Amino acid sequence: MKTDEPGKKHPSGHHSELEYSVKSVLLIQCVATLFCLLLVAGLALLSGDGLAALPAKIKAVVYGAVLAIVGTLLSARSVRRSTELKPEQQAVGQNPVSLVPIFSGMLNKLVIVGGGLAFGLIVLGFSPIYVVASYLVVQISGASQLLLFNQQQ
Numbered sequence: 001m002k003t004d005e006p007g008k009k010h011p012s013g014h015h016s017e018l019e020y021s022v023k024s025v026l027l028i029q030c031v032a033t034l035f036c037l038l039l040v041a042g043l044a045l046l047s048g049d050g051l052a053a054l055p056a057k058i059k060a061v062v063y064g065a066v067l068a069i070v071g072t073l074l075s076a077r078s079v080r081r082s083t084e085l086k087p088e089q090q091a092v093g094q095n096p097v098s099l100v101p102i103f104s105g106m107l108n109k110l111v112i113v114g115g116g117l118a119f120g121l122i123v124l125g126f127s128p129i130y131v132v133a134s135y136l137v138v139q140i141s142g143a144s145q146l147l148l149f150n151q152q153q
Contacts, residue, residue: 018083022076025142027070032141033065036134061125066133068122071113072142078105 040061044054081101117135120126 014043018079021146025072025145027141028145029069029138034067036061036137057130060130061134063120063126065130065138067113067116068138069136071109074105074109074112080101
């Protein structure tokens, strides 16, 4: 059901399919973050390393997950910007998708997320395995949610 027209709402109460899918992806990513935190805490308790290293591991997991969520927000922003209709486009009925905001959003995401990973690993000294693994788990969980959402339609 297309609901990007002004005044119409998605059956879930959201204003557009984009808004609905972004919120569902962010919810799944938060659940994946909690899963990663529980997994790291459980492994720390079972491994016998002691709880001294647990705070650093948790910070690294949260950092990687936050980078993935920021990447999702940046992607949603660029898609939202690319589908905004200017008044002259509305009058002539032109295709509402512009690729410039999508490419500039991809560049922003590359700089912010890539720079964030480098900053966390080099400057903050987080453990690379925890940062990258949590980033990947959270990012892949969001992508799988989008794939499932598109298959249901």
